[in-house]
Amino acid sequence: MNAPFGWSWSSVGRGALAIGLGALAIGMQLALAGPAQEISGRAEAIEGDSLHINGAYIRINGIDAPAFAQTCTDARGARHEAGRLAAERLAALVAGAEVSCRLAPAHVGQGVLIAACSVGGEDLAGRLVDEGLVRPVSSAGDLALRARGAQTARRGVWAMNCRTPSDRRATPSEIMGCCGR
Numbered sequence: 001m002n003a004p005f006g007w008s009w010s011s012v013g014r015g016a017l018a019i020g021l022g023a024l025a026i027g028m029q030l031a032l033a034g035p036a037q038e039i040s041g042r043a044e045a046i047e048g049d050s051l052h053i054n055g056a057y058i059r060i061n062g063i064d065a066p067a068f069a070q071t072c073t074d075a076r077g078a079r080h081e082a083g084r085l086a087a088e089r090l091a092a093l094v095a096g097a098e099v100s101c102r103l104a105p106a107h108v109g110q111g112v113l114i115a116a117c118s119v120g121g122e123d124l125a126g127r128l129v130d131e132g133l134v135r136p137v138s139s140a141g142d143l144a145l146r147a148r149g150a151q152t153a154r155r156g157v158w159a160m161n162c163r164t165p166s167d168r169r170a171t172p173s174e175i176m177g178c179c180g181r
Contacts, residue, residue, distance in 0.1 A: 039115065043099040048086025048134055051117065053099060061104050061116045062143050063125045063134040064164070065090075072162030082157055086133040093119060093127065132156020135164060 039058065043051040048065025051058045066072070066083035073079055101115035117124045128134040129146045132155030136143035151158040 037103045038100060039103065039113070040098060040100040042096075043094040043117075045087050045091035045094060048083060048090050048128065051090070051094065051099065051101070053101060056113055057111055058101055058113045058115050058117065060125050060128075061114050062137055062141075063128060064137050065128070065134040066157065066162065070162075072157060072160035074160050080160060082133075082160065082162055085156075086128065089131065089133050090124065090128065093124060099124075130155075132158045 039053050039056055041054045043053045046052055046057070047068050049060050049063045050065075051060065065086040068083040068087055070081070070083040071079045072082040097119045099117055099119050101113075101117040104114040104116070106114055125134075125136075125143060126146055129136055129143050130150055132147075132150035132153075135157065136147050138144055150156060
């Protein structure tokens with residue numbers, strides 16, 4: 001029996017095998033992705049944008065907090081420890097509460113997970129952005145809109161002369177913890 005359209009049966013077989021293997025690979029990816037994973041429990045704030053829950057180090061998705069030792073200056077010239085303030089506020093928000101974190105598909109590496117975290121249904125990233133204690137990592141989306149509200153109201157870092165966390169990390173002397181805090 002001849003294959004249709006002048007094809008050989010071996011080429012039809014190879015094509016069917018390729019299609020079958022492709023479908024199998026896609027199916028395995030979907031099965032492995034599964035539902036979003038969650039970590040929940042009592043949390044300890046590490047910095048203004050990171051938590052420790054059940055032995056896992058979690059960066060809160062979508063925000064960037066000032067480094068713990070970062071200081072900022074207000075309009076009167078007074079210095080404020082913006083990073084410490086953000087970390088203390090996150091610690092207060094999670095104190096004694098059950099924290100739920102839905103893991104993002106990506107991670108930073110070296111055991112750092114990225115997740116959207118909430119307490120009692122309230123999104124921690126949104127709350128910290130509303131209070132002006134952290135900045136959104138993107139200039140688009142809900143967190144950016146909320147940051148504009150905090151900036152307009154001059155809350156937190158928006159009321160101070162404060163370098164962005166990403167600008168601060170880009171300065172080699174400050175990465176090494178010297179000169180210019």
